[in-house]
Amino acid sequence: MPSPLALPLLDADSCSSPLVRTPLDEGRATALALRFKALADPGRLRLLSLIGAHESGEACVCDLTEPLGLSQPTVSHHLKVLREAGLVTSERRGTWVHYRLVPEVLAQLAAELGNDGLWPVASERPAVDGETRTRPTGTTD
Amino acid sequence: MPSPLALPLLDADSCSSPLVRTPLDEGRATALALRFKALADPGRLRLLSLIGAHESGEACVCDLTEPLGLSQPTVSHHLKVLREAGLVTSERRGTWVHYRLVPEVLAQLAAELGNDGLWPVASERPAVDGETRTRPTGTTD
């Protein structure tokens, strides 16, 4: 429970409504962005997916290079990015290096995006309407 | 429902284990990466957070520029990125333009990262061990 403390900003002279949650501070935003940056590449997403698709929960680089269609150095680079973001761990066993997902971190990221995260995500709106509201929460796409 | 069809690849001559899920194809990965790219910036995360923090569920640019500490053109640019990624919608009402989150898209992204997403995320492992496994699923950091 994030305890939505209501900060009294606002003069409401113009537009806008009062805040009902503390917005993300810069440090936390930067940290989060680092993780999302790691996810912001098709190759890396496919890498995660490939690793997760293996029955043992892990995969070595040799399994990943070919299905990705990228060069071995590039794959290695992407894996490094994922590792540094904490999304995967690596372990050398003999010749091969095995990568596996870090489910807790992925789950935590999902949670930030989801309902108990940084913003209200479902239809859990306080139903304000003494406000500048004009249009219902319609789907626009 | 992703119906985890088991594709029989593999000769298991070397390392690796069989696939138990279909890995993300390139098109889908690219589409997903586009959305994560939009999230991969501290300013944009704070923007989303700020919008979500408002009681009415929306905010105009004038509310966002100052707490972000970025110039107005930059904020406008970020909002455009978020809008094009489908994460927010904008609506002009008189002088001001109001932005609001698109909860469904955020929730969908969370779902991809989470349990019913692209990779197994909880401790729902099939418990393989006729494999190259050597070490338990320890945290490596």
Add this chain to the structure above:
DNA sequence: GATCCAGATCGACAACTGTCAATACAGCGG
């Protein structure tokens, strides 16, 4: 219409990112 204000767009620039070929490094088998 002239003016003012909120936002968007443009142009420029530095910083970062994805990619690969070449090379280095680390175990393993002879």
Add this chain to the structure above:
DNA sequence: CCGCTGTATTGACAGTTGTCGATCTGGATC
């Protein structure tokens, strides 16, 4: 010890991204 193979690192380069000042647009007010 020497070569082989899997993986990491380096260097280079093109493409993308974040940022801002300057300028444009569009609604509201006088």
